[in-house]
Amino acid sequence: MFGKLTSKLIVETLGVLFAIWLLTGLVRLVSWRLYIRKLKAEGLPMLPHSLLLGHLPFVTKLMGQLPKDAHAAYLPGEIQRTYPELGPNYYVDLMPFAPSMLVIGSPEAHYQIAQEHSLPKLPNLRNFVRPLTDGLDMLTMEGAEWKQWRGVFNPGFSHGHMMTLVPAIVKETQSFCRNLDKHVKSQDIFAMKSLTDYLTLDIIGQVVLGVHFDCQRKPSPVMESLRTQIRWFSFGVEPNLFDRYNPVRPLVQWYHSRIVNAYISSQFDERVAMHRTHDGSDVRRTRTIIDLALTAYKNDVSTTKSAAIDPFFKRVCMSQIKLFLFSGHDTTSAAICYHLYLLAQHPKVLARVRKEHDSVFGTDTASTASIISAAPHLLSQLPLTTAVIKESLRLFSTVTPSRQGERGFSIKDDQGRAFPTGDFLVLPDSQSIHKSPAYWPEPESFIPDRFLVAPDDPLCPVKGAWRGFEWGPRNCIGQELAMLEMKAALALVSRSYDFTPAYEELDKKAGRKQVTLHGERAYQVDILQPRGNLPMRVNARGR
Template structure:
């Protein structure tokens, strides 16, 4: 009997790897050519974009802009910086940074933003679902579409209404009281203090109270859910990192799975407690008990079960969905609100005359004493509606530093119409509605880089009066931010309890002296004066507080 031996196994393996590598290279080059060629044709057709290189696309152009900005600046500022570099581009233009990002149609004007969010609401960008999945489990209101999204949005919307949130003000004030206690303790120390972690923990505690009526105690102690959430954020990835080890980190799947289990276990336990309490409480107790966001959703669910003649047990589908939404609310809400708190503190620090006007309003409406003010708010939360200047400060902070962008998927056959009638194809593009660019456009905002709360107090004929549709921090349309009323309420209350008692001061020079770093610290194309680029280094003090904030796109 004769045996014929083939090539060694290692050689077969090597050949297979080489074939796969060659296939990957061919696939990469083919996609590169198609994308670059598409942009070259669009450029010849006169569609607005920066100068496009047939090989590098806009990579060199974008790198040139970003090299003149702080190295930790957030990508939100890119469309605005491109417009400053090329003012004639208009409110829409295309960006090609593949393979570090998908082909982009940047929307930097109110009319095209209206078209894609209100006139025809484009679906959320498909990659956002995979990005959000580790945080939410996948069934979240941010990325859901169609009838499923509409059904569950309607279930949860009542819990986020302004009227309902007013009933939860006493619970929010309890968490703010803890926040102020911590600030008093820190104010006695000479150290530079990170403000953002304090604000983030405050926001986590508030969301825990209004969503689940649970005290996470993130401000004072370690909580397994909070720990898992913060750890999970560190493992998020869009899959476009330049560092390949970071992009394909071998521990990422394991850590995501472990953090996911911890979050689900904690929220499941809290949901079971709420369901049991809801089922066992009599009507009198239910009438006088504050209802959380999940309480209202659970009532709707049980009512639907009763109409269908089903059991009053909490179904698996509802529980799974509720867990996803709570994770979504905590993830999205705590980050955006905490960053806005930091920006507000900084702006008041660098604009003392505005802070004095803010304090004067609080004294006039709420009384000069802190305890008197908090008592009035607890007894009559609707008194907050009389604080017009406080609301103006919050809105102006959100104008300068909007918390997020909206990313949508283009559709075959759908184009956005420009002001001159020109059509902008969306198929194959990430359509990026960018409020930062809109909010800093002098076409719509006189003195766009100045902190002017009076914009929100003047009459329609005044030059500062905002035109319709140009203010979009929470976006418009059916997919607007469900938590915007909660964010506005929390921000107003934070200013009320801190403005009169604490003097918060920025300490750029001291921090830079203690922590020197290379590269620019301010944007190069505009003089922001005392303002900061969104997402870059925020330095706040109590009396010396520093916060570095990199915000997430949602």
């Protein structure tokens, strides 16, 4: 009887606790909805609002009009397209299914949250990269901790240092060309993003660790594990609940993180030993990311030759290295895919790019690699190529920033309205800014010349409207490297090969309907890479 009483008591207690939890959640939800309605009543822009479901019905409808695999970054663009009267900055209430957002779609408001007052990164972003970095990475660190680590690595990404890496970048790009040659020979359809991924991984391996992964020639199990970890990242707001809470995810992450960690740890230990053996004097001059961190550590802590490295320092260093391996390859890889894709569709621009390369490197394409390696500064003399890169990043941004709002901090718009940011996911929506007719004439068209015209030309971009690498203290640390990689790729590839995107051909072969997003076949999916990893055919130029 006593036992029965106890289990009844447990069930009743659990029932009461559940009811309290439900009630608290309900009260919080209702007060949140009322708060949103108050903002609406004050004249702040938002979609029609339901007390029960917030903006969910509208958002679900808009997302339903997009292809199922389209990246969620397309949502604000859809909202703008359907409700242009909202203006560039507006609220979206998705509680309790996802964080409610304040979408920032004007350069002036962007300036306020990225430069004037840098809002903190979103906690979800930390969760996103945590399986790889344990939350100890520069991307999501804040305050003094972030400043310290950014200071350690800034010199390693400086323009001067990056120029010294050009011969290595060129060498890796030559391996990329050899892989293209194989596809010229086999005349098959291949996934361009797989080739560019291995190219950029090989480059970032040299920059970060001073190691030649050689992924372009043979598979590297460690890098495959890293790529698997990235593929399994989750923001925790996926509409599909199985996707969001997939129980297999932690197991996959655990398994692959052991492989990646073991490798990075051994690389770290080797480098530490090298610093000790040579007392740092000859490695001090090298500026791989790992050397920079060790030099900063030595300067900070008085270590004897035999003193052990603080295990926490090693953990943070390993996390930063893994972050650079991730953020330093995927973004640039997707960007190179889009440059080649857009040039393939715009033969007149391609012809001008080739002419620019002829005038800077000479007409013998076989010598381009050696010419660039001997005179890396020539990569700074390619205005049209640079404009192609910027225009391509405008049409296909390969990073979506996100910030956490702060109570007491509001954004002012040009009508003098104050948008409170507290408790909102603040979305600096570069994708919408990049496509807005308010800032770009013919925003959907590929017109690299907008970056070449005089400031008084109507085509010239509005200040702050191009945000490929973001502005302000949290801008991209790797932008110099990325620009060199992209320019070297265009210089070595675009004069020697002709590409044909193969989406249509694949769809026809499979007898399926073409999938497009507003007419675009290579729309962005997953972590903003082109759909299907960009199926391509390649031929030697002019064949």
